[in-house]
Amino acid sequence: MTDWSRDWNPSEEYLTDGVPSGVVAEVERPATELAALGPESVRVGRPTDREGGLREFDFLGDRGFIDFPPAPRHERVYVCYVCDITWYG
Template sequence: MNNWGYAFEPADLCTGLPVGAVAEVERLAAELAALGADADTVGRPEDRVGGLRQFTLFEGRGFFSYLVDRHHEDIVIVQVVWFG
């Protein structure tokens, strides 16, 4: 799994986010893609594997939600939330 992408247009998911936050989402998505199938075990919830996962940004200033698409071997970013 070396691919990642947004489920929707990046402009729709990242509107109003600082440039640094978008860069951090993309950096972390690339690292998750490099993990491959193990990306299902990273982030929250910690008590189960698979499904919708969340990864915290900048020590709680935001988070993004993602899915591991094993069929297409992709990480799909479905939501980005920024608290500022």
């Protein structure tokens, strides 16, 4: 377990406007798990050929994905900044 946390940026309200609450919960779950990984979160998701930068992670059985940048300097995974939530319904 790490001291990393997760955060919404921009706000949760902005990012989740019109997204069903169950989908929001499915975004929060991997975001919490990514924060628990701490510095290892720079290797999770796509792209697979390099570490760091903007990462992409599927959720809900490939029915959506989140983009997130792990921020080792801040010890935080920004749940949007997660940057974007794409849900195919």
